[in-house]
Amino acid sequence: MASVNRWLRPEVYPLFAAVGVAVGICGLQLVRNICINPEVRVTKENRTAGVLENFSEGEKYAEHLLRKYIRNKSSEIMPSINSFFADPDRS
Structure with missing residues (x-):
């Protein structure tokens, strides 16, 4: 105990x-x-296919919903506070 x-x-x-x-x-x-993932093949039938040139499936895997959501977002954590302290025009 x-x-x-x-x-x-x-x-x-x-x-x-x-x-x-x-x-x-x-x-x-x-x-x-x-x-x-289009490059991972678990079943034996899929492994025998070799290297596939399936660009649309690869793009669909890489461009997932989270990446699409944050693509046009600011990379700052608090953009309003950062602009308040960094903008020289504010007095």
Whole structure:
């Protein structure tokens, strides 16, 4: 019982959460690659096809919804605060 209390203190919960999120993201990426990546072929029938010149399927895989959503967004975290402090015209 003493060893359980050593590891399950409330201070360790954020670490468990961060590691859990990281493992979840890695797992989702692995499943995404296995299921819809045009270069990954799991079944024997698909592996015998060799190298395919299927550019539309590759573009569909690369241009996923998240990439389309953030394409025209600003790369700043807080653009209004950044422009407030960086814009010399404001007084």
